[in-house]
Amino acid sequence: MSTDFDAIVVGSGISGGWAAKELCEQGLKTLVLERGRHLDHPSSEYTDFQAPWDMEHRGMVPELYDEQGRYLMLKRKGWTYRNEFIQFFVDEKDHPYSYPEDRPFMWTRGYQLGGRSLTWARQSYRWGPKDFEANAKDGHGVDWPIRYDDLAPWYDHVEAFAGISGAQDGLPDLPDGDFLKPWEMSCAEDFVSANINQNFDDRHMIIGRCANLSETRDVHTSLGRGTCQSRNYCMRGCSYGAYFSSLSATLPAAERTGNLTVMADAIVSEVVFDPETKRATHVKVIDYHTKEERLFSARVIFLNASAIASTHILLNSRSETTPNGLANSSGQLGNYIMDHFGHAGANGTVPGFDDRFEFGRKPTGIYIPNYRHDRREEQGFHRGFGFQGGARRSRSTHSGTRAGIGAEAKSGVGDWQTWSFGIGMFGEMLPYADNTVRLHPTKTDAWGIPLAHLDCHIRENERKMIRQAEIDAVELLTAGGCTNIASARTPDDEHVLVGGKTHEMGGACMGHDPSTSVLNAWNQTHDAANLFVTDGACMSSCGTANPSLTYMALTARAARHAVELLKEGQL
Amino acid sequence: MNAGVLATAGIVLSACGRGEDLPLETTLGTSFEYFPPHQAAILSDVADMLIPQTETVGAADTETILYLDQLMLKWAGERTKLEIEDFIDSLEAEALARYQSNYLNMPEDKRKEFLQEIDAASFSENLDTVPVKSYRRVKWLIFHIHYTSEAANPDFVLIPGQYTGNVSEADYLALVDENRY
Ligand SMILES: Cc1cc2nc3c(=O)[nH]c(=O)nc-3n(C[C@H](O)[C@H](O)[C@H](O)COP(=O)(O)OP(=O)(O)OC[C@H]3O[C@@H](n4cnc5c(N)ncnc54)[C@H](O)[C@@H]3O)c2cc1C
Ligand code: SF4
Numbered sequence: 001m002s003t004d005f006d007a008i009v010v011g012s013g014i015s016g017g018w019a020a021k022e023l024c025e026q027g028l029k030t031l032v033l034e035r036g037r038h039l040d041h042p043s044s045e046y047t048d049f050q051a052p053w054d055m056e057h058r059g060m061v062p063e064l065y066d067e068q069g070r071y072l073m074l075k076r077k078g079w080t081y082r083n084e085f086i087q088f089f090v091d092e093k094d095h096p097y098s099y100p101e102d103r104p105f106m107w108t109r110g111y112q113l114g115g116r117s118l119t120w121a122r123q124s125y126r127w128g129p130k131d132f133e134a135n136a137k138d139g140h141g142v143d144w145p146i147r148y149d150d151l152a153p154w155y156d157h158v159e160a161f162a163g164i165s166g167a168q169d170g171l172p173d174l175p176d177g178d179f180l181k182p183w184e185m186s187c188a189e190d191f192v193s194a195n196i197n198q199n200f201d202d203r204h205m206i207i208g209r210c211a212n213l214s215e216t217r218d219v220h221t222s223l224g225r226g227t228c229q230s231r232n233y234c235m236r237g238c239s240y241g242a243y244f245s246s247l248s249a250t251l252p253a254a255e256r257t258g259n260l261t262v263m264a265d266a267i268v269s270e271v272v273f274d275p276e277t278k279r280a281t282h283v284k285v286i287d288y289h290t291k292e293e294r295l296f297s298a299r300v301i302f303l304n305a306s307a308i309a310s311t312h313i314l315l316n317s318r319s320e321t322t323p324n325g326l327a328n329s330s331g332q333l334g335n336y337i338m339d340h341f342g343h344a345g346a347n348g349t350v351p352g353f354d355d356r357f358e359f360g361r362k363p364t365g366i367y368i369p370n371y372r373h374d375r376r377e378e379q380g381f382h383r384g385f386g387f388q389g390g391a392r393r394s395r396s397t398h399s400g401t402r403a404g405i406g407a408e409a410k411s412g413v414g415d416w417q418t419w420s421f422g423i424g425m426f427g428e429m430l431p432y433a434d435n436t437v438r439l440h441p442t443k444t445d446a447w448g449i450p451l452a453h454l455d456c457h458i459r460e461n462e463r464k465m466i467r468q469a470e471i472d473a474v475e476l477l478t479a480g481g482c483t484n485i486a487s488a489r490t491p492d493d494e495h496v497l498v499g500g501k502t503h504e505m506g507g508a509c510m511g512h513d514p515s516t517s518v519l520n521a522w523n524q525t526h527d528a529a530n531l532f533v534t535d536g537a538c539m540s541s542c543g544t545a546n547p548s549l550t551y552m553a554l555t556a557r558a559a560r561h562a563v564e565l566l567k568e569g570q571l
Numbered sequence: 572m573n574a575g576v577l578a579t580a581g582i583v584l585s586a587c588g589r590g591e592d593l594p595l596e597t598t599l600g601t602s603f604e605y606f607p608p609h610q611a612a613i614l615s616d617v618a619d620m621l622i623p624q625t626e627t628v629g630a631a632d633t634e635t636i637l638y639l640d641q642l643m644l645k646w647a648g649e650r651t652k653l654e655i656e657d658f659i660d661s662l663e664a665e666a667l668a669r670y671q672s673n674y675l676n677m678p679e680d681k682r683k684e685f686l687q688e689i690d691a692a693s694f695s696e697n698l699d700t701v702p703v704k705s706y707r708r709v710k711w712l713i714f715h716i717h718y719t720s721e722a723a724n725p726d727f728v729l730i731p732g733q734y735t736g737n738v739s740e741a742d743y744l745a746l747v748d749e750n751r752y
Contacts, residue, residue, distance in 0.1 A: 051721065362734040
């Protein structure tokens with residue numbers, strides 16, 4: 001196998017898949033290096049055709065794992081701790097990282113071809129103009145070197161290929177796109193939404209936009225992708241290719257160009273830098289099984305290992321000229337780690353629809369985008385939050401956790417419950433320079449690489465948002481016409497696990513100024529022009545909307561720029 | 572019976588041993604790989620008491636304890652294994668202490684009454700005792716296995732093929748019928 005390529009992409013998840021597709025389609029011989037195992041599509045590891053009774057252990061994760069101290073963080077995550085897709089998540093016992101004992105960090109990873117594109121919840125929203133202006137306006141973090149208009153055409157580009165379903169909502173802070181037809185709201189959601197929209201000028205409840213093919217276009221069918229079957233089993237992998245993943249979409253598109261080489265079980269430990277040419281020349285790879293080390297070279301290198309992992313690779317790329325890591329002349333590498341945070345919400349019942357039902361399991365919920373931009377004076381905190389949630393009507397069940405036996409316990413099981421509706425907040429964490437990832441000074445993993453050490457916590461600004469979000473959630477449900485409303489929030493003195501929303505961002509932020517940021521407006525490192533970072537590490541702020549669509553747009557934009565620079569002979 | 576009585580059962584048990592010589596009037600046993608016949612018989616009886624066949628299927632129809640047996644081999648950790656042992660031991664000890672009989676030898680109405688008491692006590696007080704915790708664990712497992720079985724989910728549709736959020740019950744049932752397989 002050749003060790004020299006036009007381009008190397010590190011990581012094959014959401015952003016790496018996009019880098020590979022764009023670079024291959026532009027004619028570059030591209031090597032994708034993936035630390036996890038190879039997976040086909042459809043894969044024998046998919047479990048999407050299993051009914052509940054067909055699933056191994058009926059979906060329960062083996063108890064043995066508890067005894068062996070495995071998957072402890074994934075277990076804390078709760079809803080993702082299921083046996084039918086645990087194979088797509090990393091066990092931190094095998095792949096440890098560290099954090100201060102009193103400030104745990106939740107780093108949820110997927111080490112396989114396709115990364116977390118297999119298990120993401122597919123919520124896909126453009127960020128609005130205010131999201132890119134926020135740092136400049138309130139002075140937190142580093143000003144984004146781009147604005148919404150720079151990214152808008154690239155949102156168009158990635159949405160058309162990925163297939164995003166959604167409505168044309170016409171909201172100023174949540175731009176529309178060229179969407180596939182939206183999923184239908186349930187009658188209960190329609191009711192709540194109409195009431196909210198009637199009662200508030202600034203708060204809107206819309207159907208969730210998601211990367212599930214509610215219908216197909218040629219661009220999808222040409223890759224063998226089919227229409228979504230409303231199963232909501234997406235985290236198990238989808239044999240129809242009906243949700244966007246690297247396996248169903250970007251990697252096959254890259255593959256058909258004939259320019260793609262994929263190498264699995266290849267752990268990138270560092271990027272090699274030539275101080276004379278100021279170029280990244282090689283990546284060092286450690287074989288997962290044999291631990292053999294190899295070097296691969298390319299004219300452009302894209303880091304897409306995910307926010308923490310790409311930052312970690314750069315930190316570990318130490319040499320005489322880069323003793324604190326590559327692309328760290330600003331000293332800002334590893335700073336400004338962010339995540340969305342939840343920790344407040346409400347639920348209630350939706351009266352009046354007891355004779356109405358839903359059929360099918362739609363793979364999305366509802367969205368109430370951030371309506372609190374620019375209200376610092378009035379609300380006492382910067383930035384804001386949105387809500388995600390939905391309504392459901394299920395049959396009563398008995399999980400054996402309450403009193404009652406025999407016919408009495410069974411009576412009522414299977415009866416329809418009334419519609420319930422719930423929402424949870426997604427708050428914007430401010431970029432704090434001292435929320436960091438660093439190399440652990442002494443501990444290493446099984447391949448001799450220093451562990452990533454994460455030290456992050458939320459501050460008073462976020463606590464204020466959590467308090468306000470609980471109040472707002474109740475207001476929204478009340479205005480929405482719900483009854484029996486109950487709300488909850490995490491108490492002020494309880495640690496909020498950063499990483500809990502799996503939207504980790506920052507670490508190698510974009511900025512105008514090489515002395516205060518790691519990447520320029522095109523995601524090139526200021527210190528090595530042929531080295532690009534286009535995953536969540538590049539984000540200078542974290543907004544409130546799910547970020548992956550933005551990573552896709554930034555990646556496609558940066559890849560096209562890299563190709564232009566190559567053509568111009570600048571790289 | 573109250574939870575206090577149940578909680579003492581562990582002590583009573585140590586005096587009466589593992590009950591190898593209990594009479595086992597059961598046809599169960601051949602398909603079980605983990606549970607010895609007397610344990611399988613007790614658990615099967617308890618499952619059937621907890622979830623009897625009514626107008627809908629019961630735990631016997633869904634072969635709940637047979638499935639539990641498989642879970643013990645491939646899924647259960649030491650904790651669950653111990654809790655199930657504890658549950659059976661406590662049940663037997665309590666039956667002996669109160670009725671001077673092995674559980675399976677008690678008449679059906681007495682077994683039911685007995686379980687009802689255990690259940691009520693287990694969800695009211697003294698939640699931290701070993702017998703209470705083990706009973707709750709066994710109950711949870713039985714309900715989980717039963718209600719995730721095919722027979723207990725007659726309108727489950729694996730591939731709905733469409734989503735519609737506002738239909739009448741008749742239309743819903745028609746859609747289930749059309750799309751079930
Ligand atoms: C349960 C869940 C729900 C989510 N829901 C949403 C959602 O609704 N909307 C949304 O926008 N986002 C969501 N996310 C987040 C989303 O999955 C991530 O933002 C996205 O996958 C990040 O893309 P990425 O390419 O940066 O990283 P990943 O998709 O994580 O891919 C990184 C890849 O790099 C590989 N890699 C890592 N280190 C190395 C190395 N050293 N050498 C070689 N390869 C390496 C990994 O194995 C992996 O394959 C969700 C995530 C989870 C887990
Ligand atoms: S809901 Fe749609 S995308 Fe998800 S697994 Fe089913 S068919 Fe695939």
